[in-house]
Amino acid sequence: MRITVKHQVLLAPATVLLLLSLLLAFLCYTYWDLSSKRQEAKAIGTTFVALAEADMAARRLHVIVRTLQFTGMANNEELALLADLYDRLTAAIERIEPFGPLHKSGEIEQLRQLAADINPASSLEPENTNELFSRFRSQLSALSNITQIYRNKLRHNQSQDINHLVEQTALVTVLVLALAILLGIVLSLYFGRRILARIQLLSDNAGRIAGGELDLPPAPDNIRDELDALAVSINRMTKRLIKVVGTEKLLEGAEEERRRIAMDLHDQTLADLSGVLRGLQALTAKSKDQEHSRRAGELEQDLNRAITNLRDIMNNLHPQTLDILGLGAAIEAHLDRHCSSTELPLYHLYIDPRTSELSLDRNQQLALYRIAIEAIQNVIKHAEASRYEVNLELREKLLVLAVEDNGRGLATDRPAEQGRGLNNIRERARSIGAEVGWRSSRFSSGTRFELTLPLP
Ligand SMILES: Nc1ncnc2c1ncn2[C@@H]1O[C@H](COP(=O)(O)OP(=O)(O)OP(=O)(O)O)[C@@H](O)[C@H]1O
Ligand SMILES: [Mg+2]
Structure with missing residues (x-):
C-alpha cells in the first residue's frame, strides 16, 4: 500500500503532534494527582486543628459543669458561657473533614453522638458526667492519634512522592521530546527523499520532452497519488x-x-x-x-x-508572392486574382500594416495563407453571401485572422458534409500553435471564422 503524497507530507508533523499531546496528557495527570494529595493534606490539617479546639472546649465545659453541679446553682452569665462553649465544641466537630481512614469508618459519627450526650442543655446526671466527658475526650484523643499518624505518614510519603514525581516528569518529558524530534527528522527525511526522487524523475522527463526528445515517459497503471496523476498527465501530453x-x-x-x-x-x-x-x-x-x-x-x-x-x-x-512579399500581400494577390469577378460576392480586405514587421517563419506563413484561402473558398462555395470581410490584424500579443460573411451561416441542422477543408484548417492551426473558431458573424446573418496566434 502506498501512502499518498499529502499524507507523506503530513505524517512527520502529525507524529510529533501526537507525541506532544501524549506528553501534555501525562503532565495533566501528574498535576491532578499532586493536587488531590494536597487537598488531602489540607483536610488533615483542618481536622487536626478542629479536634484540638473541640478538646479545649470540652475540658472547660467539663470543669464548669462539675462546679455548677457541686454548688447546685447557676447565674445567667454562667449559663451563657456554658451554651457558648458547647456551640464552639459542636462547631469544631463540624469542621472535621473526613480523609483516608476516616472515610466511612463511623468514628466521626460516633464523636457527634458523644458530643450530643454531653450537651449541658440536656440535664446531665452528676454521677454520669465524668464518665460521659471522659468517653467523649477519649474518642477525641483516638481521632487525634489517627490524624497524627496519618499526617506523619503522608508527610513522609509526600516528600518522597514529590521528588519521585519531579524526576519522573523530567525524564518522561526529555524522552518524549527527544523521540518526537528524532521521529520528526527521520520521517521528514525518509518521505522527503522519496517525494523528491519522484519529482526529480518527472522533472527530468519533462526537461527531456522540452528539449525535443519525444520518448514516451513511463506512466503508472493505477493513479494512487498526486505525483502518479502528474506522471500520467506528462505521458498523455507527450x-x-x-x-x-x-x-x-x-x-x-x-x-x-x-x-x-x-x-x-x-x-x-x-x-x-x-x-x-x-x-x-x-x-x-x-x-x-x-x-x-x-x-x-x-x-x-x-x-x-x-x-x-x-x-x-x-x-x-x-505561392511565390508569399516568399517575396509576405502573408498580407499573398492573401491580397489571391483575392485580386481569383475573387474579383462580378459574379462572386464583394470582399473587403484589411491588412494591419504592423503585420508586415512580424517575424513569422515560413511554416507559419504558409499555414496562415492556406487557412485564409480555405476560409475564403468556403464563403464563396457555401455561404451564399453577398459580401465578406477578410482581416489580418494585431491585438496586443495576438495575430488575428478573421473571415466574416453575411451568408446563411454554419447551420447545425444541416447534415455534416464530407469536406476536408475545416479539418485541414484545424490541423494546420494546431501545427503552428494557433486556435480557431466559427461563430455567428456581426452582420445580420452569416459566419465569422477567427484564428488567433499567440506571438512571442
Ligand atoms: N462560410 C460558410 N458558410 C456556410 N457554411 C459553411 C461555411 N464554411 C463552411 N461551411 C459548411 O461546412 C461544411 C464543411 O466545409 P469544408 O471546408 O470542411 O468542406 P467543403 O468545403 O465542402 O469541401 P473541401 O473544403 O474539402 O473542398 C461545408 O460543406 C459547408 O456546409
Ligand atoms: Mg472547404
Whole structure:
C-alpha cells in the first residue's frame, strides 16, 4: 500500500503532534494527582486543628459543669458561657473533614453522638458526667492519634512522592521530546527523499520532452497519488505532442512535395510548353496559307491560356508572392486574382500594416495563407453571401485572422458534409500553435471564422 503524497507530507508533523499531546496528557495527570494529595493534606490539617479546639472546649465545659453541679446553682452569665462553649465544641466537630481512614469508618459519627450526650442543655446526671466527658475526650484523643499518624505518614510519603514525581516528569518529558524530534527528522527525511526522487524523475522527463526528445515517459497503471496523476498527465501530453509533431512533419512534407512539383512543372512542363509555343509562332510567321495561319493563331491562343492556367496551378502549389512579399500581400494577390469577378460576392480586405514587421517563419506563413484561402473558398462555395470581410490584424500579443460573411451561416441542422477543408484548417492551426473558431458573424446573418496566434 502506498501512502499518498499529502499524507507523506503530513505524517512527520502529525507524529510529533501526537507525541506532544501524549506528553501534555501525562503532565495533566501528574498535576491532578499532586493536587488531590494536597487537598488531602489540607483536610488533615483542618481536622487536626478542629479536634484540638473541640478538646479545649470540652475540658472547660467539663470543669464548669462539675462546679455548677457541686454548688447546685447557676447565674445567667454562667449559663451563657456554658451554651457558648458547647456551640464552639459542636462547631469544631463540624469542621472535621473526613480523609483516608476516616472515610466511612463511623468514628466521626460516633464523636457527634458523644458530643450530643454531653450537651449541658440536656440535664446531665452528676454521677454520669465524668464518665460521659471522659468517653467523649477519649474518642477525641483516638481521632487525634489517627490524624497524627496519618499526617506523619503522608508527610513522609509526600516528600518522597514529590521528588519521585519531579524526576519522573523530567525524564518522561526529555524522552518524549527527544523521540518526537528524532521521529520528526527521520520521517521528514525518509518521505522527503522519496517525494523528491519522484519529482526529480518527472522533472527530468519533462526537461527531456522540452528539449525535443519525444520518448514516451513511463506512466503508472493505477493513479494512487498526486505525483502518479502528474506522471500520467506528462505521458498523455507527450503522446499528444508526438501526434502534433507528426502532423506538423506531415504538413511540412506535403509543402515540400508541392514545392518540388511546382518547380518540376516550371522547369520541365512550362519550359516544354514555351518551346512548343515558340515553334508554333515560328510556323505561323513562315506560313503563307491564310487558313493555316488562322488555325495556328487559335492554337497559339489556346497554348497561352494553358500556360497561364499552369502558372496559376504552380502558384497555388507554391505561392511565390508569399516568399517575396509576405502573408498580407499573398492573401491580397489571391483575392485580386481569383475573387474579383462580378459574379462572386464583394470582399473587403484589411491588412494591419504592423503585420508586415512580424517575424513569422515560413511554416507559419504558409499555414496562415492556406487557412485564409480555405476560409475564403468556403464563403464563396457555401455561404451564399453577398459580401465578406477578410482581416489580418494585431491585438496586443495576438495575430488575428478573421473571415466574416453575411451568408446563411454554419447551420447545425444541416447534415455534416464530407469536406476536408475545416479539418485541414484545424490541423494546420494546431501545427503552428494557433486556435480557431466559427461563430455567428456581426452582420445580420452569416459566419465569422477567427484564428488567433499567440506571438512571442
Ligand atoms: N462560410 C460558410 N458558410 C456556410 N457554411 C459553411 C461555411 N464554411 C463552411 N461551411 C459548411 O461546412 C461544411 C464543411 O466545409 P469544408 O471546408 O470542411 O468542406 P467543403 O468545403 O465542402 O469541401 P473541401 O473544403 O474539402 O473542398 C461545408 O460543406 C459547408 O456546409
Ligand atoms: Mg472547404
